[in-house]
Amino acid sequence: xxxxxxxxxxxxxxxxxxxGSIPTAFLVTRLKTGRDIRKMGGGNVGGxxxxxxxxxxxxxxxxxxxxxxxxxxxxxxxxLLRLNEPYVxxxxxxxxxxxxxxxxxxxxxxxxxxxxxxxxxxxxxxYGYLSELWIIMAFVITLFLLTRNVALSLGLSLVAMPFLFxxxxxxxxxxxxxxxxxAVIAAAKFTPTAxxxxxxxxxxxxxxxxx
Numbered sequence: 001x002x003x004x005x006x007x008x009x010x011x012x013x014x015x016x017x018x019x020g021s022i023p024t025a026f027l028v029t030r031l032k033t034g035r036d037i038r039k040m041g042g043g044n045v046g047g048x049x050x051x052x053x054x055x056x057x058x059x060x061x062x063x064x065x066x067x068x069x070x071x072x073x074x075x076x077x078x079x080l081l082r083l084n085e086p087y088v089x090x091x092x093x094x095x096x097x098x099x100x101x102x103x104x105x106x107x108x109x110x111x112x113x114x115x116x117x118x119x120x121x122x123x124x125x126x127y128g129y130l131s132e133l134w135i136i137m138a139f140v141i142t143l144f145l146l147t148r149n150v151a152l153s154l155g156l157s158l159v160a161m162p163f164l165f166x167x168x169x170x171x172x173x174x175x176x177x178x179x180x181x182x183a184v185i186a187a188a189k190f191t192p193t194a195x196x197x198x199x200x201x202x203x204x205x206x207x208x209x210x211x
Contacts, residue, residue, distance in 0.1 A: 008083065008087055009087060009090055011081070012077055012081070012083055012087040012088070012090045012091040012094070013090055013091065013094040014094070015073065015076060015077065015081075015091055015094075016073045016077070016090070016091035016092060016093065016094030016095040016097075016098065017094040017095065017097060017098035017103075018098065019069050019072055019073050019076075019095055019098065020069055020070075020073065020094065020095030020096060020097065020098025020099040020115055021098035021099065021101075021102040021103055021104060021109070022065075022069060022102075023045060023102050023104055023105050023109075024045075024061075024062045024065045024066050024069070025037050025044075025045045025046050025047065025049065025050045025062045025066075025110065026038070026045050026102075026105060028050065028054070028058050028061055028062050028065075029050060029053070029054050029058065032054055032055075032058050033054060037049060037050065037053070037054075038105065038108055040053040040054075041053040043108070044110055044111060044189075045102065045105060045108060045109050045110045046062065046066070046109075046110030046111055046113075046114065047059050047060075047062045047063035047066060047110075047114055048111075048150065050062045062114075063114055066099070066110070066114030066115055066118065067114050067115075067117055067118035067121070068118060069095065069099070069114070069115055069118060070092070070095060070096075070114060070115035070116060070117060070118025070119040070120075070121075071118035071119065071121050071122050072118075073091050073092050073094075073095040073115075073119060074088050074091065074092050074119050074122040074123050074126070075122050076091075077091040077092075078122070078126060085127065085174065086174065088123070089123075089174070089175070089178040092115075092119040092123065092178075092182070093178065093181055093182055093185065095115050095119065096112040096115050096116060096119075096182055096185050096186060097185060099112045099114075099115045100112045100185065100186070100188070100189050109189075110189070111186060111189040112182075112185065112186040112189060113154050113158075113186065116158075116182060116186060120133065120136070121133070123175075127175065129175075132164050135164060136157060136160070136161060136164060139157055139160060140153050140154065140157045143156055143157065158183055158186060158187065159183075161179050161183070162176050162179050162180055162183065
């Protein structure tokens with residue numbers, strides 16, 4: 001039984017990591033420009049850097065595929081492999097690790113936000129958090145309208161998510177712990193960008209001064 005459980009964890013982790021580590025921004029940028037996204041802009045292998053350095057359409061493609069990666073992992077783990085909730089969450093955590101530290105790119109990568117967003121689109125409805133999903137989506141959109149800054153909006157939402165899960169009820173403990181782990185993984189790459197965005201952002205400062 002212990003061996004079977006350990007094997008399941010390993011399988012979930014491998015599946016998540018391999019899907020998460022698909023270097024979408026690197027491949028799209030290479031096809032579009034022939035250049036290495038790691039040597040462009042901030043060097044981030046993700047949608048925001050692709051938008052700044054390559055263009056809107058390539059960035060949209062990268063973002064949609066990264067969200068798809070995040071959605072695919074829990075979908076495969078839950079519906080195809082019939083894994084229990086802890087193993088599904090482990091697979092998603094592995095996908096974020098894979099996206100942030102891609103084996104194919106010498107363990108460079110993105111910040112994991114697209115993968116996190118995609119995974120939440122599956123996890124939250126499956127485990128009974130559909131209303132919370134709408135709340136966090138509204139929260140992100142509101143922050144973006146105030147700040148006009150994607151990085152800052154996502155960063156503040158990242159901080160708010162554990163509190164939202166905790167307020168959902170006593171059954172949410174596992175999800176809270178999982179999300180804190182995910183937040184730490186994402187924050188390792190995302191925090192510097194969010195802090196720079198906060199320092200530069202004038203819309204939010206003006207809004208706070210007026211209130």
